[in-house]
Amino acid sequence: MTQTVMKIDDLHLSFPVSRSLLDVVQRRPGKSVNALNGVSLELQQGETLGVVGESGCGKSTLARCIVRLYEPTSGQIHFDEQNIFGAAARKDRSYNRRVQMMFQDPYSSLNPRMTTGDILAEALRVHQMRPEAEIAPRVAELLDLVRLPQDAAEKLPHEFSGGQRQRIAIARALAVEPEVLIADELVSALDVSVQAQVVNLLLELQQRLHLTILFVAHDLRLVRHVSNRVAVIYLGRIVEIGDSETLFSAPSHPYSQALLSAAPSLDPDDKGAAIQLEGELPSPLNVPPGCPFHVRCRHVTAQCRTVIPALRALEGRGEVACHHAEEINQHA
């Protein structure tokens, strides 16, 4: 039976923007960037949940909230029945060990002055995973796990290629035996042929170590490949969430439909099938009222301009936040 490992409940996060002099003179209140506007989701034991969306939609912010790099304005995250932002959980550092994050940029996320061996050993020491004597063998074991040669332990990050650095990042995350991995654009900076190697490694390790993965990426094909379930985020809100295959083969929300059809097909004969989206993502400084997508939506009605649609289950599909999901998908 599937078990919920993490429950995210109505997460809001806004970053205040410093008031300009003009704002102060005119006594206007300071603005804020609304990065997350009520995200709720559950992570099931052993699954991969893909998170997709355009840049600026809040997908990385969500990942960072989960590892407590950002404190949400409101909302809660429960892990193991415990609110991770509560005082008790704050004192307990085991959460930091059990939920690990891997970052996008393999060139800036590793300390350039530490050898790979030091990077891995540090993680082991901080969380007291092994007694001092067992650290060296464990480092060797970790390198083996991510298929890096043993002499890698003596080398500095700049001596590695991008793909190898991401393997080091994976090894570092796995060093502390986490239960949940947060992969924020883990392979986006890599070349296609190397990307596949890292993705294969991640899938294999997930099965072997029974990991739960939150996979944040903008490459839709890749997300489809690795995920069990997928959440589509638009302006800090989940607009659609559901089983990966169902969502990709028959997206229900007009935004998901446009997003998926915008990904260029590899078949040259399959030209011009894309649904064109007009305009761009509105600035999170002033999120439009009502459905955040209504300014770009082809099916917009008066209701969409004022009422925010809630996420609701659609028969035979996942959950969709759209007032007109039924009519839109009638012909599909």
Place this chain on the structure above:
Amino acid sequence: MTDHPILEVENLCTTFSRGGTDLPAVRDVSFALCKGQVQGLVGESGSGKSVTLRSILGLARHYGEVRGSVRWQGQELTTMSERQLRKIRGREIAMIFQEPMTSLNPLLTVGTQLTETLKAHTDLGRRARRDRAIEMLDHVGIPAAASRLGEYPHQFSGGMRQRVMIAIALAASPKLLLADEPTTALDVTIQAQILDLILKLADEMSMGVVLVTHDLGVVAQTCDTVSVMYAGRVVEQGDVRQVLQTPRHPYTEGLMRSVPQDVPPRTQLYSVPGTPPSLFSLPEGCAFAPRCQAAGPACQTARPTLQDIAPGRQTACFHPLPATQEDAA
């Protein structure tokens, strides 16, 4: 294809020297482009696609050695003086760079940057230049064009900035557009809009386009012909449909298969073993041999040259993959 080519690149080689050693960034690249045709250059980072583009326009010769020939409508560009080149750049051949965030001057308004090009390349008067600038912004789909002329680049979003770049590049109605990863920094939805725009304009102005990208999907959707580059050399080129659907070079095939499309979800993806070689230590034989499953003894010692394998189709491999019926047809 009966058209006379407007751009002919032959045996283009670009070498950079770093600390006494020569880096062969581009080797023996040859292709021809006709009016209104879209040619793609694909490859992974460091394969020499951007350097090829810069070598065409004489930008690479400031920091490297360029050999071979680039003929633009019969004129040789590689030996041309800077002064003569300046007349061609922007007017006949325009270029769009990869990063819309950094290739616009942040201190000048968008209007100034647009009219600057027109001032340099046309005889239009002040009024006419302004009108043409508005027309161009309108053309690339920037709403309320007239009022946005006085705005600075930071007031535009990424997609809008790339549109401004396109507008500047196309302002003087060039006959050839060199686009270096024009959509890499943008989201897929914006990417689709920008690519559509480039194709539409290329069609309307019967302009040739050389498009550099690392995304095979973009190639499939926009290009007529494509050259696949690896470690500075073209390993396969030809009609986009043939190259992508029946790749003959193992590297092209590897690239195509590492894209997760039409594979069962959550299974192991095909991946090309190893990593691309460093230009400092290229293997003696075929540069792809250390990663190639079909490699034989000949591949380790000799370098395969680009050979015709079908009309308009070339590959550089001693052991090309078998052709299918489609290919022969």
